[in-house]
Amino acid sequence: MTSLSNGFLMQVLNTLGNNIAVLDEHFNIVLVNDSWRNFGFENGQALDFEWLGINYRKACINAAEDGDEFSTLVLKGLDDILSGKIDQFNMDYPCHSASEDRWFNMQIESFCMDADKYFVITHKNITQRVKLEQEARTLAKQDPLTKISNRRAFDDFLSMQWRQCKRDSKPLSLLAIDLDDFKLINDRCGHQFGDSCLQQTAKVLRKYTGRASDLCARYGGEEFIIAWGNMGHADSLRLARHVLRDLNRIKIVNRNDKSIGRLTASIGLYTAMPGVQLTEQAINTADDLMYKAKALGKNSICDGQWSAQQELFDV
Numbered sequence: 001m002t003s004l005s006n007g008f009l010m011q012v013l014n015t016l017g018n019n020i021a022v023l024d025e026h027f028n029i030v031l032v033n034d035s036w037r038n039f040g041f042e043n044g045q046a047l048d049f050e051w052l053g054i055n056y057r058k059a060c061i062n063a064a065e066d067g068d069e070f071s072t073l074v075l076k077g078l079d080d081i082l083s084g085k086i087d088q089f090n091m092d093y094p095c096h097s098a099s100e101d102r103w104f105n106m107q108i109e110s111f112c113m114d115a116d117k118y119f120v121i122t123h124k125n126i127t128q129r130v131k132l133e134q135e136a137r138t139l140a141k142q143d144p145l146t147k148i149s150n151r152r153a154f155d156d157f158l159s160m161q162w163r164q165c166k167r168d169s170k171p172l173s174l175l176a177i178d179l180d181d182f183k184l185i186n187d188r189c190g191h192q193f194g195d196s197c198l199q200q201t202a203k204v205l206r207k208y209t210g211r212a213s214d215l216c217a218r219y220g221g222e223e224f225i226i227a228w229g230n231m232g233h234a235d236s237l238r239l240a241r242h243v244l245r246d247l248n249r250i251k252i253v254n255r256n257d258k259s260i261g262r263l264t265a266s267i268g269l270y271t272a273m274p275g276v277q278l279t280e281q282a283i284n285t286a287d288d289l290m291y292k293a294k295a296l297g298k299n300s301i302c303d304g305q306w307s308a309q310q311e312l313f314d315v
Contacts, residue, residue, distance in 0.1 A: 019123040025116060027057035027078065039123070042097070056121070074106070081110050081119065092126065103130040143218040145195055146202035154217035154225060158279055161213060161229040166274035173236035174282055175226035175243070176268040176290040177205075180298040182222035185263075189254050197250060197263055198222065204246045208239055225286070233271040233303070240269050240301050248299070264299035266290050271303075 013020055013033040022031040032051045041047045057078060063071035070093045077089030089108040096102055105124045110117055141153030149157070165172045179185075179201065186194040198218070205216035205224060213229030226243075228236055250263035268289030272282040285304075293300035 017125070021051070021056070021121045023056050023119040023121065025082075025118070027055055027119070029054045029056055030118070036123075074108075077108055078119070081108060082117075092130075100127075101131075102127045143202075146199055146218050148202045148206065149215055149217035151217060151219050154215060154219065154227070157215045157217075158227050158283075161215075161227060162274045162279050164213070165229055168230070169273075169275075170230040171232045171271050171273055172282070173228040173231045173233070173269065173271040174286040175228070175236070175240055176219075176270075176283075176286040177201075177224040177226070177243070177247075178266050178290055178294070179222040179247075180264040180266055180294070185252060188260070189252065193253065197252075200250050201247060201263070201265075204243065204250075207246070208243055223290075225283075231271075233269075236269060236271055237301070237303060240267055240303075243267070244299070244301060266293035266298050267301045268293055269301060269303035 010033075013031075014035070016033065017035060019036040019039045020033045021029050021036050024030050029051050037047065037049070037051065040049060040051070057075065060071040060075050060078070064075060070091070073091055074089070077086070077091070080086045081089055087109070089106075091106045092103060093106060094101070094103050103126050105126045107122045107124070108119055110119050112118070141150060141156070142148070143150045162172060164170075179197065182194065182197075185197060201224060202216070202218065205226060208214070209216045209226060209228075211229075213231075214227065216224065216226045219225045228239070231239075244265060244267060247265050248262050252261045252263060254260050268286045268291070270282055270286040270289055272285075277285075289302045289304055293302035296302065
């Protein structure tokens with residue numbers, strides 16, 4: 001069998017969708033395929049830019065000096081392969097364009113030919129995989145019905161926010177919310193309408209959790225919870241009243257589409273100073289205050305300092 005021509009092998013490389021470059025032992029580029037050239041063109045290089053002879057390592061040094069942390073990792077990978085510490089370097093990294101978010105996998109391997117050492121660099125577009133992984137992580141922390149965070153996501157967020165408030169010596173407020181007589185709503189109006197009430201409740205709570213230090217979640221069944229980082233008692237009580245007012249605006253209708261009332265809720269509000277209490281104690285206290293609000297006659301806010309039954313908001 002005759003040896004394959006250089007032109008044939010180059011055609012194979014150009015057929016591949018991955019961006020490929022070959023470096024000599026001094027890290028100078030000695031070969032690139034069409035995908036590498038096209039990617040350079042998409043990112044601002046001229047289509048006829050001469051890649052051959054460019055020192056890849058120096059380019060990485062310049063990028064690292066400009067603050068590119070991934071170039072720093074690539075430099076270490078190149079040096080470790082050259083010294084024989086590793087056989088292969090592998091790294092996922094973001095490379096976003098003006099029109100889309102993109103991620104790539106970079107792989108560096110070496111080989112020897114005629115006593116000379118070469119490096120093969122491959123960049124593979126993994127954007128679809130990364131987006132699917134991100135979507136899976138989001139769905140794992142999202143309540144499928146209301147599209148707000150679930151209990152797992154809330155617990156993770158609260159732990160992080162609790163540490164932040166502890167470092168800054170700032171208060172954190174928790175709002176435990178339970179929809180009143182929800183089983184009766186499901187029985188009289190149907191589970192489809194009950195689901196609609198949960199979705200409308202989530203929509204209300206999202207209005208009051210717009211900061212990075214806020215989060216609302218469906219904590220289970222008809223129970224919801226809000227965390228307000230860096231918010232004291234007075235401000236959280238004021239917002240809690242607005243939340244209850246907006247929940248009272250949700251009308252309850254039976255299967256014959258006749259209004260039979262408005263949604264009500266029992267709310268427990270607890271403002272904690274992280275470092276003094278534990279997160280579990282704060283959640284349990286807010287929950288206990290919510291049950292106390294129910295005992296007061298429902299549609300109430302109880303915070304341990306102030307409690308009163310709310311008149312249904314008139315619209």
